[in-house]
Amino acid sequence: MDAASDYIDDFARFITASPSSYHAAAAVAERLASAGFRHLDEQAEWDGEPGGCYVVRDGAVVAWFQPAGAGPTTPFRILGAHTDSPGFKLKPRPTIAAYGWLQAGVEVYGGPLLNSWLDRELEFAGRLVTHGGTEHLVRTGPFLRIPQLAVHLDRDVNSNGLKLDKQRHLTPVYGVGDGSEADVLGHLAALAGLAPGDVAGYDIHTADTAAPARFGRDQELFAAGRMDNLSSVFAGLEALVDVADAPSAGHISVLAAFDHEELGSASRSGASGPMLDDILTRIGAGLGASASDRLRAYAASWCVSADAGHAVHPNYPERHDPVNQPVAGGGPLLKINANQRYATDAHGAALWKRLCDAAGVAYQEFVSNNQMPCGSTIGPLTATRLGIRVVDVGVPLLSMHSARELCHVNDPVALSAAVGAFFAGV
Incomplete structure (x- = not known):
């Protein structure tokens, strides 16, 4: 438990520093720079020298360690994850004054568990962009709240269930007044040291401000926001920093933390976009790889697509497969789906078993109840775009897509150990 602690x-510190995908990419970059990794500008020439490097593109970051002696056909070992989480995003003209309240206009981002966002102190976090294209990260701290209607005004809510209209019922409050001197954008601009007129564009999201917490018997449970999928980003980050101290000469280790997975990944910084292929191509070019060499490297490469999964819910066991029922604390998941919503096949399952055995951790198989279609991950997208073998894994959670999710403290640790074995060349 000491290592897990x-x-x-x-x-927990990483989660606290990462209320938006843009903050998460910056937090990853900061830790990599502290570990001696070099930031590379995509518009500049790359020297192809061995060592650790990283690229930040919007809310995504791709980092790698190239060992000395890597050549044109050296394969890649990629940990794929994502930096975004479901929630709400600030709309244009966001300041609303109604019935004496100040409210912020927001749009639903992805597929959040809507009721979990009610009656919580939330913050805005993301980026502001000036007319000259300069980007400023900003976060408000506790600033807004989506208030639920009192039971006295909805007497049937506990018997008929809560029904939320996404347009009418999810507009948060942040103060009182008429909006003339307390507009949302003015507040955000001031936090960044800007005048309101300086802001030409913004990508601002909501995040829960409650601190991550351990609780339960023996403090074995952990609750926090955005564990889907910062649990995988952090596992890959820690493993990549560790492998830089003792790299395997047989491959190039890569962390690919994409944005926009919760929207389907179709963006320049998402897994359906060109970012990973662009960077792997440039790494290969620095090693003198021809087009044929690059395809040979891909044919020998692996991607572990790490995204959070489901532990069996004790109050809803019928929603899970009756035989395959992963439990909290039982180890990371091997995610399997016959319809390729996850990319795991027999070779991927064998690789994951080797990695977990080498790391000395248990793992659990996850498959959905046939009546419950599963989500998907960046795994099938990466396999389709690059032709690289992919296996889908992740930490088992309760309350996935809630403003605050739950896991056992041992499972993220075990995931990182298995990813460490992957980068070590097992």
Whole structure:
């Protein structure tokens, strides 16, 4: 539990520093720079020298460690994850004054568990962009709240269930007044040291401000926002920093933390976009790889697509497969789907078993109840775009897509250990 405690404490700090995908990419970059990795500008020439490097593109970051002696056909070992989470995004003309309240206009982002966002102190976090194209990260701290209607005004809510209209019922409050001197954008601009007129564009999201917390018997449970999928980003980050101290000469280790997975990944910084292929191509070019060499490297490469999965819910066991029922604390998941919503096949399952055995951790198989269609991950997208073998894995959670999710403290630690074995060349 001591090793798990240290890991979870650091993971909690990473979550706290990462209220948006843009903050998460910056937090990854900061840790990589502290570990001696070099930031590369995509508009500049790359020297192809060995060592650790990283690229930040919007809310995504791709980092790699190239060992000395890597050549044109050296394969890649890629940990794929994503930096975004479901929630709400600030609309244009966001300041609303109604019935004496100040409210912020927001749009639903992805597929959040809507009721979990009610009656919580939330913050805005993301980026502001000036007319000259300069980007400023900003976060408000506790600033807004989506208030639920009192039971006295909805007497049937506990018997008929809560029904939320996404347009009418999810507009948060942040103060009182008529909006003339307390507009949302003015507040955000001031936090960044800007005048309201300086802001030409913005990508601002909501995040829960409650601190990550351990609780339960023996403090074995962990609750926090955005564990889907910062749990995988952090596992890959820690493993990549570790492998830089003792790299395997047989491959190039890569962390690919994409944005926009919760929307389907179709963006320049998402897994359906060109970012990973662009960077792998440039790494290969620095090693003198021809087009044929690049395809040979891909044919020998692997991607572990790491995204959070479901632990069996004790109050809803019928929603899970009756035989395959992963439990909290039982180890990371091997995610399997016959319809290729996950990319795991027999070779991927064998690789994951080797990795977990080498790391000394248990793992659990996950498959959906046939009546419950599963989501998907960046795994099938990466396999389709690059032709690289992919296996889908992740930490088991309860309350996935809630403003605050739940796991056992040992599972993120075990995931990182298995990813460490992957980068070590097992």
